[in-house]
């Protein structure tokens with residue numbers, strides 16, 4: 327099923343990640359490769375203009391054939407073909423790089439599989455619990471501030487094993503004095519914003535955000551509903567009372583920005599985020615915990631995982647950035663308009679997928695990702 331144009335059916339994610347290996351590795355590099363089906367490209371090409379006609383994303387849920395069983399057969403076939411190819415072909419740098427991109431791409435879709443599945447089930451009025459309840463008794467650590475002096479820093483990476491092209495190259499950046507919070511904003515703080523009329527006061531909001539608040543009648547994060555004066559939120563664990571200790575999530579950039587103004591602070595830039603946390607190990611609450619829901623941050627050194635943190639930085643190319651050559655040049659570069667950068671990974675991100683230079687990006691009004699807030703301030 328596909329409950330909104332933003333999400334994809336689970337079956338499509340399974341097939342599209344398979345298509346990626348078939349289209350970019352097997353068809354171009356494996357001798358005498360025979361396609362599983364001549365229809366795969368028409369069905370599973372997501373957005374690559376160089377690879378033929380693109381089926382509209384918003385209608386993926388209407389594709390009832392191939393079946394789920396046939397989709398798994400496609401996966402099995404391509405996996406066997408890739409294994410045979412790797413066993414019989416010398417591993418050139420080009421093939422190794424393509425395999426790495428294919429695997430990283432599949433990790434991105436593993437995350438989307440969770441966020442999209444959550445959205446799809448959320449439409450069901452019975453609020454189905456798909457996984458067991460994970461009660462968290464942990465208390466969130468209090469917010470403290472890490473302060474940085476002004477100075478020159480280096481942002482980005484030159485490491486191609488592995489980074490995406492949008493993280494490259496390393497470049498200089500002048501940091502102005504700032505402080506960044508040790509922990510993300512909690513549901514308790516966000517409920518205070520709501521109770522204080524945060525969604526009713528235009529003064530906190532960017533103009534586009536205020537228009538959407540009025541048009542969509544937003545009064546809380548996505549998945550929240552109020553019953554007898556108490557906030558509840560849907561997760562894959564079912565509908566549960568909002569835990570005030572957890573980081574707030576499923577908010578748009580506009581809500582993150584409005585909250586930060588209400589609180590008297592601001593969002594960090596992506597460079598401030600990277601400058602502050604590049605020395606931290608990538609530990610925290612990731613998809614491997616299998617709760618598919620944020621957990622209270624009791625260890626402030628766990629700055630990764632839990633919720634993607636909106637930054638105030640627009641998603642744009644770094645100085646001297648070059649998109650990849652060929653079809654994969656379409657992977658990141660063409661999306662560099664009208665989106666904001668998020669940092670740090672979430673409870674749906676595979677832990678091995680995240681790094682300090684990783685740039686995620688979404689349009690400012692989107693809320694179905696595990697997106698949250700880390701505050702910053704000028705010094």
Ligand SMILES: [Fe+2]
Nearest residue numbers: 342372431435
């Ligand atoms: Fe994809």
